Amino acid sequence: MTRVFDLSIPADARALERRLARGSAPDPGVIRDARRIVEDVRRRGDAGVAAWSRRLDGAKVAPPFDVPARDINAGWRACAPEVRRAIRRAIRNIEHVATRQRPRGFVTQPEPGVRIEQRIEPLGRVGCYVPGGRYPLPSTLLMTVVPARVAGVRDITVVCPRPAPEVLCAARETGATRVLCIGGAQAIAALAYGTVSVARVDKIAGPGNAWVAAAKSLVSGECAIDMHAGPSEIVVCSDTGVPAWIAADLIAQAEHDPRARALVVTTRRSLARAVANELRRQLPADGPAREALSSAGGIVIASSRRQATAIVNRIAPEHLVCDTRADARAFTTAGTIFVGRWSAQASGDYVTGSNHVLPTAGAGRFRGGLSAADFVRAFTIQTITRAGLRRAGPSAIALAGAEGLTAHAESIRIRL
Secondary structure, three states: OOOEEEOOOHHHHHHHHHHHHOOOOOOHHHHHHHHHHHHHHHHHOHHHHHHHHHHHHOOOOOOOOEOOHHHHHHHHHHOOHHHHHHHHHHHHHHHHHHHHHOOOOEEEEEEOOEEEEEEEEEOOEEEEEOOOOOOOOHHHHHHHHHHHHHHOOOEEEEEOOOOOHHHHHHHHHHOOOEEEOOOHHHHHHHHHHOOOOOOOOOEEEOOOOHHHHHHHHHHOOOOEEOOOOOOOEEEEEOOOOOHHHHHHHHHHHHOOOOOOEEEEEEOOHHHHHHHHHHHHHHOOOOOHHHHHHHHOOEEEEOOOHHHHHHHHHHHOOOEEEEOOHHHHHHOOOOOEEEEOOOOOHHHHOOOOOOOOOOOOOOHHHOOOOOOHHHHEEEEEEEEEOHHHHHHHHHHHHHHHHHOOOHHHHHHHHOOO
């Protein structure tokens, strides 16, 4: 059962430290397997993709791997009308937020005669990975394809090993360019390096299993990726929340993965006890949620709000739920923050418009969730006039000389 850590007790404080210190480093065996697959696909192309798909997924796929338009349309028709409406609502809201996230160009003049322009251009082609596990995940397709489209990406390739009707419906509604019936590390390699049938992409986005995550890390030196994803995380930091609702949020996030981290941090012992009771009542008899809450979950009783805040900022959780907007201002490292008891964390997985592809394993310390900004390039255009070089050039010459780069200095001096 979920453990309670009372930080006023030294043994509990040490036990919590040990639990928080458990990293999400990938299994060396997984990395080894993923490297073998990636290198084989890089060498053999389509043949490697087909062979690994047969071996690992039992899928009899053949180049060019496309899901035909008639099958995409059939998937759309097979979806219940309320699912189609929900997908359209989600698209509208994701578009609304993503449009405001796209970086803007500008022109500025640091000093007379020096003109700097920032230009924003969309990536040419991106690949969006949609898992095909126990349940269909159309929301993952929405969260990756829509911001890419808003950013202006013209070629969006979706890969999914078993695209369910709901996924195909989402692909049609978002206007994805292609849907390929491949998955796993072999799909990541095909997107990163290109094959005869799969065009090489500029960036890969979307979560997957441990082999997919390992493959993304392996190709990231030559193909951009969105982030290094680990198991799901939720922290509820609350003194006034509804115990039954807090427990429901923890279970909801923990059902993703038996390695998911689900924690409550509170200064109220009565709330801690009530949440523990609710977890006992609500937890299913078996499954990933029970395993996650037993091995990586916990209820933390902090001695003060300051201590509670420090713990949360140290964890840098993927999802954080807190009581008030004033509380939210104290947190600086979460992937996304839900404020107030009505802000159900699961709503953000689908329809609020904020992206659910979020940093895990402490990556919230240095980045936020996926956005339209992840699918553009920002670069500068510099124009220097004769008068501008006369003003700024001597300083550039002095700095080049300080670095011992005499040819740099001479390339400016020759103009002056």
